[in-house]
Amino acid sequence: MGERDWISRYFAPLATAQGADALRDDVAELSTGNGRIIATVDALVEGVHFFPDDPVESVARKLVRTNVSDIIAKGARPLEALLTLGWPHGRPEGDLARFAGALGTELADWGARLVGGDTTASPQGLFLSLTLTGQCGPDGPVRRSGAQAGDALWVTGEIGAACRGYRALREGRADDPHIAAYREPVLAPLRITDMLQAYATGSMDVSDGLLGDARMFAAASRLSVRVDLDAVPFAGGAPDLEERLALASWGDDYQVLFSAPESATPKIQADATEGGLRITRIGTFAPGTGLTALMDGTAVNLPETLGFEHG
Amino acid sequence: MGERDWISRYFAPLATAQGADALRDDVAELSTGNGRIIATVDALVEGVHFFPDDPVESVARKLVRTNVSDIIAKGARPLEALLTLGWPHGRPEGDLARFAGALGTELADWGARLVGGDTTASPQGLFLSLTLTGQCGPDGPVRRSGAQAGDALWVTGEIGAACRGYRALREGRADDPHIAAYREPVLAPLRITDMLQAYATGSMDVSDGLLGDARMFAAASRLSVRVDLDAVPFAGGAPDLEERLALASWGDDYQVLFSAPESATPKIQADATEGGLRITRIGTFAPGTGLTALMDGTAVNLPETLGFEHG
Incomplete structure (x- = not known):
């Protein structure tokens, strides 16, 4: 069963809020932003989305960019990020320092800031999840449902x-x-x-x-x-x-x-x-x-x- | 090295936004909410935060409640949630249905709504992360820095x-x-x-x-x-x-x-x-x-x- 099937079968029925658009888009409108603040979340998992020996700086940049991609595709600018980090026991502390450094630089390059997070042990590989908010233009997010015949x-x-x-x-x-x-x-x-x-x-x-x-x-x-x-x-x-x-x-x-x-x-x-x-x-x-x-x-x-x- | 050391050493220097309070609090103020919208993220990992044979409904409720706990402790009401779900290949689809059902009910019980998420495969155990926003009272979040002598x-x-x-x-x-x-x-x-x-x-x-x-x-x-x-x-x-x-x-x-x-x-x-x-x-x-x-x-x-x- 692929990801899209999981979402539509079990989670879309939960996403009844108007801004969620039943999870059909890549982003959600937050109710507090008058339709102009959006949020997205994307995760990366070792062995699924990156190789175990990929440099951690690359993993940090990929994590930020997969989320930024969702935000800018809506015509919005990245704002604030919350990080979840599952760190394996075996990874050296130097990797963590390099990861954090690359994450900070990459967020700054897109005009975004880290405002919160949760770090935890991971019994196996590295996993990461980033929630990123974005500031839309005056008309709100550009949705994937807006194309017109002839466009x-x-x-x-x-x-x-x-x-x-x-x-x-x-x-x-x-x-x-x-x-x-x-x-x-x-x-x-x-x-x-x-x-x-x-x-x-x-x-x-x-x-x-x-x-x-x-x-x-x-x-x-x-x-x-x-x-x-x-x-x-x-x-x-x-x-x-x-x-x-x-x-x-x-x-x-x-x-x-x-x-x-x-x-x-x-x-x-x-x-x-x-x-x-x-x-x-x-x-x-x-x-x-x-x-x-x-x-x-x-x-x-x-x-x-x-x-x-x-x- | 414990979680708090990781955060202070490598991530606190990144969290320069005013609302982030250098990650010293459990929540961040989002810049778009006039100081009245906060966000938190908490993760649960199989074998770290719950037992592999814990019922998935319990895992769903624990995930929501660990996040709700951060929000209500700030005098705020839960608003909107984004879910990251790392699902192991071996877990039956019925588990996912029961997880999603319990998650939806629990969020609704706290007045919160699922607005987005990312699901991915997990090569090993189940892992989950929830980002939750909250609506504060007129004075903003009740911070842990506010106690007065004599209180x-x-x-x-x-x-x-x-x-x-x-x-x-x-x-x-x-x-x-x-x-x-x-x-x-x-x-x-x-x-x-x-x-x-x-x-x-x-x-x-x-x-x-x-x-x-x-x-x-x-x-x-x-x-x-x-x-x-x-x-x-x-x-x-x-x-x-x-x-x-x-x-x-x-x-x-x-x-x-x-x-x-x-x-x-x-x-x-x-x-x-x-x-x-x-x-x-x-x-x-x-x-x-x-x-x-x-x-x-x-x-x-x-x-x-x-x-x-x-x-």
Whole structure:
């Protein structure tokens, strides 16, 4: 049973508060913020989300970035963090010092501050959880349910770098340049939030595979979506269909996927150029349901599983 | 190295935000709440905070209550919760259904709502973390730094029930009535928050042992404190000094320890009687530093370790 099934079956019925949106989005609106304060929580577990011998500084940065990714994808700026740390007996104190140092620097880089936490022993591996709040723009969080028929689909950065890095680690190719992206996600810069507030009708982060996430985006907006695989900015390039589908079905990209009216396209492109933001138009929303992926203008057969489940 | 040392050495330097109070309190003030919204996070780990064969419903209730304890001790009402759940492969789905059911009921009983979360696989045991926000009274959270010289020290409920329950479980006495209190902390009722808002100058929850916590309370208030062991409401009674010190140095009581002016004593007693709240006056704050425990009017020798460290 995958994570999404667990959530929908057992926890979504509990999340009846309006701001929780029945856990369908990556963030919750806190009732006290007039719809402008959001919160998210993400956990990392040794042996599931990172390798036991990954540097602890990388683990700290990955922890912060997986949470920041959820916040900035809503057009919000990171605010305050609470940390849960399960620390194994065997880990030396020097690791803890390096972890804390990297955590503090990384939070500061995103304008966020640590305000609380709980540390505990862990009988086995290291586990961590971070709760992060965010300050939205005047219209509140950009939801994944907001795309409109006719909107363009955009993605920031590159897709597939983490997948390539993971493969390299598994195969012992320690000099592969993508390993860094697996250990430490490369996010869109904070100023993407200005663009989302200005133009996005809907948005989410890509964390479970581009194609599966695009399909969820469309479903949340009660639309269909078409993704042009020739336009997707694959890390390291990906000429053949099999590799494209593999990279677009893996996870850990932590890029922003957003929808915006076609009329905004020139402004988005101009702002991106001016701000040095890498943003690519990769598809279109339309009435109906489901996902179509195109290559050379033709719809391709999609594998049954499109999303990556850390499960 | 115990939890408190970890926090002070590596994480307190990161917590420079005003609301974080350098992690000296159990809660943080969120910057967005005008000083009236607080947040706390507490984790439970299988084999550290609960036994592998403890019922999952008990684990759910303990998770909620350890967090609620921090919130109500600040005179605040629980608001919104975010859950992190590390679920082992081997645990049956029925356990998850029962866990979620108990979690939902328990949160609702305290007026709180689940608004978000993250579930993940756990390669070993079950681990859980809950972030909980709270709505303070008009004066903000009742801090542990607020006690004044001459104030009386009060405690809610009973001390030592969880310790007795833990011993019984370890020793195989399955019919011991205190086991329930170890598995599921018995908190002061929510209406204690009205009394704290009305009378308390300082407050904290007792989670790491009454005497150690009283000493921390006094230190945070830059005072000394005297605790009368003859007045402490020990669960099941505790006639001899050794047992009193044992019960007052264990943890998991999850009662409220608060300070109030002597002038408020009659009103506190009257309100407690009227509201059906069990509250006991157990000591006094004075200028100076340190903790003195009295028995039969005489200061007793205290062991070096007064607090329980899950650690």
